Amino acid sequence: MSNETYELKAEARERVGKGSARELRRNGQIPSVIYGDKQSPVSIALSRNEVTKKVHAGGFMTTLVTIDVDGKKYNVLPKDYQLDPVRDFLMHVDFLRVSKNTQVTVEVPVHFINEEKSPGIKRGGVLNIVRHEVEVHCSANAIPDSFTIDLTGLEIGDGIHISHVTLPKGVTPTITDRDFTIATVAAPAGLKSEDNAATEEAEEE
Secondary structure (H helix, E strand, C coil), rough: CCCEEEEEEEEECCCCCHHHHHHHCCCCCEEEEEEEEEEEEEEEEEEEHHHHHHHHCCCCCCCCEEECCCEEEEEEEEEEEECCCCCCCCCEEEEEEEECCEEEEEEHHHEEEHHHHCCHHHHHCEEECCCEEEEEEEEECCCCEEEEECCCCCCCEEEEEHHHHHCCCCCCCCCCCCCCCEEECCCCCHHHHHHHHHHHHHHHH
């Protein structure tokens, strides 16, 4: 997990509703809510530019944030954000209050290394990624940045399952009833066609 956190300045929102939200957006801000930890929700306004930069920097949903609301600080984790469906700019962000004991459910990105050391890919096989993220339960202060999967030695037809991933202590996948697939090394289209032709010939004989 990255120990990097950052701070955002926010203003308390006295008024809520569509009219107030539209006014905020016209002024370069976005409406947001801090909730959870058995406390009342706090409605705030954030700088759209600042939050957009954090979203585009990557790791937004797995990085803890300190939000300073008029001098009062909240430790939070982004839980959801909404984009305008047409213009693709931020419309709203939800944050969850967290403490060192808070358990959260997050989607952790999967990264693949050593494609050049996979005999199957060298022969023209294709890395077929089934899951770009893996959803896990973990402590809010121990969220992994990513899971790295080594493709060394994989042949065409090999699969990579969650059991191949070394999970940090205290991190468990939300799917526990099966050894689910994260990726496979699939045969290239040409090889599939040749295999099919061979099969058809064998059947005709």
